[in-house]
Amino acid sequence: MYRKTVLTIIGASILVALAIVLAWAQTANEIELTKTNIQAERQQIVSDYMNLDDQEANKFWPVYNSYRSDMSKLNDRLLKAGQSFAKSYDNMTDDQARTLLSEFQDIQARRIKLQTKYAPKFESAIGAKKTLRFYQLENKMDAVVNYDLAGAVPLAQ
Numbered sequence: 001m002y003r004k005t006v007l008t009i010i011g012a013s014i015l016v017a018l019a020i021v022l023a024w025a026q027t028a029n030e031i032e033l034t035k036t037n038i039q040a041e042r043q044q045i046v047s048d049y050m051n052l053d054d055q056e057a058n059k060f061w062p063v064y065n066s067y068r069s070d071m072s073k074l075n076d077r078l079l080k081a082g083q084s085f086a087k088s089y090d091n092m093t094d095d096q097a098r099t100l101l102s103e104f105q106d107i108q109a110r111r112i113k114l115q116t117k118y119a120p121k122f123e124s125a126i127g128a129k130k131t132l133r134f135y136q137l138e139n140k141m142d143a144v145v146n147y148d149l150a151g152a153v154p155l156a157q
Contacts, residue, residue, distance in 0.1 A: 042141055049137055059125035067118045078107050
């Protein structure tokens with residue numbers, strides 16, 4: 001239990017640090033490296049906490065990889081919106097603010113749709129209880145990242 005607690009704290013801290021770097025990264029190489037590291041940390045945490053047997057793992061990981069690939073596309077949109085926010089921060093117009101808000105809301109809505117789309121696929125692979133556990137893990141990791149990003153990104157002027 002102690003090992004898992006320590007791993008979770010370390011993993012969450014790395015996720016947070018990497019997510020903040022990702023949000024403000026300047027080069028394509030920085031972005032790709034950060035995204036790769038975030039995905040590796042997330043996958044390690046999921047692996048440690050899902051307690052999958054070999055049969056479940058063989059079914060789960062392909063669904064997981066597809067899910068994270070689709071989620072990554074939404075995260076790329078969020079990154080792009082964050083970069084747009086940063087570029088226009090000092091002189092943002094009302095039109096830019098409306099566009100950013102609309103993009104953010106669309107990303108949130110699509111995230112929920114994606115989770116809803118994948119839930120039956122995960123359930124087919126690992127059952128309802130472990131699917132719930134997986135989504136709890138995802139929610140916890142996202143909450144940690146979102147909390148630190150909220151503190152790092154300034155409010156619009």
